[in-house]
Amino acid sequence: MEGLARTELRKQEEALKEQEAVVLAQREQILSLQSQAGDAHTVSQSPLSDAFEVLRAPEDASSRHAEFVDVGSTIASYDDVVLSMVRTLNFEISEVASQVTNAFRVTDTPDHDNVNLAFERAREAVGPVMAELLESIQHQDDPIIVDIALKADMVGFAAEVASAWDFQHQSRSVFTGLYKQMRRSESQSVCGQWRSRARKYSKQCLYNSRDLVPGFSHQLAERIADLLTVAGGSSAAEDIHAAYAPHLETIIRTALDLQRITGEEVVACDYEVLTARFDEIFDSEQMEDIYNGEIAATGPPGTVPRVLSTADLGLRRSQKVADAVDDDDGVTTTMLLKPKVVLDTVVYELGLVDEEDASPSTAEPSA
Template sequence: MNRDRSQAHSDLHKLRKTLDNYSARLEGSLAHSENLLKENKELRAKVKQIPDLIRQREALARDIEVAREESSTLRKEYGQMTALLDDRTSELKGAQSFLTTADTFSGTEVLNTLQRLNSEVLQHTAFIAESMIESYMPDKALMKTEKQMAGANRVSGVIGRTIVHFLGTKKHRDDPILVQIAFQAYFAHVLQWIACAWSIGGDETQNQLIDEIYEKVRDTEAQAISGRWRALTRGNMPRKQRDEPQLTSLLTTKILSGLVDILLAAGCNASQAELVTALSSKFGDKISFLVTLAVRVNKIVGEDVTSGDLEVLAVPPASLFDPASMEDVYNEASSGTGARVLCTTDLGLRKRVRVFMTGEKEKQWALTTLLKPKVALESVVEIMDD
């Protein structure tokens, strides 16, 4: 009986323990179920948010696409604005280059350069004349050869028939002053052309055409516009693929030919080739230097001064002497009314500025003579030996 009771207690204890285990497992299952329910609830809530999130994503995608389109549009507008700015900047620079009146060189600097050119011509022509006459002029006058007469004919169109006539009739052996004057006249002619040419060494027809165009521009436009037009045109003229040394050599050769013609007209008995060789070997560098100075004057008056037109002046042979616009280099007493110019010996300089756009044409311009050209008069020959 006691054993049965003990067995019953033991079984009951086991049952309680088992029940406790089931109870603990049940509580764990309930807790897990609650967690699952909670997660399920949260998932359901998130599932409900999915349509909203999808709508938000679609709206965001649309916003991004709009932003991309706007960015592309802005880039195009920026490119257009940049191009427009570049165009306007270029136009402004172009307008500024036309409207500026600031000169790179002053009138004084130009004047000094031209005076130096005149001084160098005087010194070199005196030396060349003395040296060449001493070497190649015969002691006695001889009959003119065909080559001498041909040289006289060629150069008479440049320095004038009167001085060429006297070159052939006067004695030069003891005093080569007339030959020197003829040299100065030839240099004045060529160096003035170099100083004023639109295209040095270019086609003379082209120079004349551009000069005619510029005359029209100058007559119709304000000084600032015409001055810049001249500077830009002169600066961009083609030079026929010649660099400065080649151009200087070409012009030096031209001058040598003219000086030889003067020596032939004066009666030198050497051949043309012999005279060219002698002049080139002895004086080629000096003549090249004069050409270089004249080219420098060309750039200054053509490109570097726009506030007015600087005109390099020479007086044509046989012109009436005018003391108001020229100077007698020998200060002759006869340089009065009726005296005629034999030739130009020194170049002059005048500044022309347009001050009015309307009214009488003569009064629209202000003319200032900065340097009178110097001339030798025909009467100077009278004091020379026959």
């Protein structure tokens, strides 16, 4: 029997198809700008950099007074570019998830050792509840949970890449802490310039302009293979990469360009790629239910909808304004695109959990 969630999934896919021409045009525009930009070490001389040069903070007071720039309009123009890139990411992720889900088949002879190893990695990638749902549910007739898990994994991976300082996990907290402290006492110009240089030169030191797309796209294929293995499939990471390489590489390249543009090119404001945390209470002001609230009330009486996973990336802009009066050191934030989420009540709608059982977000996964 086809549930509401499955029907809504198809509606989402139809909507994506209708937007395909627009998003593909946006992607071609971005790729065209990227090709003009050339190698990373010459990006400052590219048309892409020239188009965004007006957003750079002037180096000294004289140049500050010499340039009369409508900062509001330039930031608005940058909003359009960054939003386009985030939407391209969301589109490509949805395309890959749909294609992989449609091709998914359950194997008759699972390798239990591989399943156990993949399960541990899946727990790290999409959380224990999603990993448990993948392992415990029969997906032959309706692999919607596979689709949801794939989107959650790719969204999380793309967000990590786009938000990274230098792609070294151990240094993220150091950079983040320093930048947070700096924004309390320094101007947007000073903070933006420091962030730009910190990201640029730390990456140069570590990678020396090496192309990171191949390595990251193979990592993404490995993560997809783990989810499929846990769900009962038997796809190898190499086969997944070979089958979906153009999409995977577009996801990674767009995320890397988003990391560079928002981290190094823009200094007049800060952009943050958004996801919603698992088990977070649903807040319509900060996120959007991918099923438009139609299954939010499913489940036992008194159930409070919580986030099961993020299906689409969101985007938020922040800017420190010298004369602002608020409780956050003059930093104002604007939600440009809410992240779309799947709520945990979807498992009740699909009949995966009895209404008498505990919420899937709070229930302990089996060992």
